[in-house]
Amino acid sequence: MLVFLDRWFSMLAGVIDTYAILPVLYHFGWMEWEELSFDWALIGVYGFFAVVVTYAVCWPLEAFFPIERWESRKTVFVDALYTVVNRVGVLPVFSFLLFYQVQVWVNGFVVAHGYIPPTLEMLIPPLLGHPVITFVAYALILDCADYWRHRLSHTYRSWYALHALHHAQRQMSFWSDDRNHMFDDVIAGVWFGVVGLAIGIPPLQFPLLFLFMRFIESLSHANIKLSFGRFGDRIIVSPRFHRLHHGLRAAGRNSCNYGAVFPIWDIVFRTADFSDEYPPTGDRRAPESMASGGYLAQQMGGLQFFVQEWRRANRSRRRT
Ligand SMILES: [Zn+2]
Numbered sequence: 001m002l003v004f005l006d007r008w009f010s011m012l013a014g015v016i017d018t019y020a021i022l023p024v025l026y027h028f029g030w031m032e033w034e035e036l037s038f039d040w041a042l043i044g045v046y047g048f049f050a051v052v053v054t055y056a057v058c059w060p061l062e063a064f065f066p067i068e069r070w071e072s073r074k075t076v077f078v079d080a081l082y083t084v085v086n087r088v089g090v091l092p093v094f095s096f097l098l099f100y101q102v103q104v105w106v107n108g109f110v111v112a113h114g115y116i117p118p119t120l121e122m123l124i125p126p127l128l129g130h131p132v133i134t135f136v137a138y139a140l141i142l143d144c145a146d147y148w149r150h151r152l153s154h155t156y157r158s159w160y161a162l163h164a165l166h167h168a169q170r171q172m173s174f175w176s177d178d179r180n181h182m183f184d185d186v187i188a189g190v191w192f193g194v195v196g197l198a199i200g201i202p203p204l205q206f207p208l209l210f211l212f213m214r215f216i217e218s219l220s221h222a223n224i225k226l227s228f229g230r231f232g233d234r235i236i237v238s239p240r241f242h243r244l245h246h247g248l249r250a251a252g253r254n255s256c257n258y259g260a261v262f263p264i265w266d267i268v269f270r271t272a273d274f275s276d277e278y279p280p281t282g283d284r285r286a287p288e289s290m291a292s293g294g295y296l297a298q299q300m301g302g303l304q305f306f307v308q309e310w311r312r313a314n315r316s317r318r319r320t
């Protein structure tokens, strides 16, 4: 099955490469990317497949075991747009233009100065020859970094104003994971990329890791009454665990359950809440455009909220 899928993905990537990417590269004279264009297309195909798998798993669960039933799903469609654009469009570009290219530069610089570029297997030799365990170790480290990025975004007023776009959704579903302000996405991308570079994730594993983590994250946003049980909820983030993070009373500071994939970081840093509740989601302070507007209205609303919170933070700093 896997071999069949792999062959099918490669074939599809080949078609996209030949008819869509290469003509553009030739037209603009960007021949230096020619060698990478097939991998680029392949990551796009993986991203598309990840969206299909997420939909196939989450849609029936949401249909049969919903927490809430909605009359209109208008805001859910906007979230779906975020997901498709991010996983099929932005991920391949980010992986290759930024991550791959920066990794080539950094490694070149490190080698030129007489050092060997770091890898996780070099730092933890028992991982050598155990690719699956190494993959999980990469995911754990990236998730720990993401825990702190997320927790800090709730600590600073103006940063939270951008992140509030993620929290403003009152109709939270498996599409809501990618609903973020573009500036918040840039911060997250750079954060992820820097940590990925520091632990030497191979460029082609990077998007796969990202998609694996994103699958868990999509599921955790789903409108499903689902927990993985007393033990399972402490291993992988469940819809119940992440919903507590999105609850109305958790919006802003003093929130809980910041972890995206593994709850261990919330347990270690004492922010975990395993209550058996499915609270209503949203953020009462965020402008309405961030909750129910279209894509552009949400992005603009986020920017205005950011400026407003930035000024408010400056005023209170001057007063003290
Ligand atoms: Zn949050």
Ligand SMILES: [Zn+2]
Pocket: 166, 177, 221, 242, 246
């Ligand atoms: Zn979330």
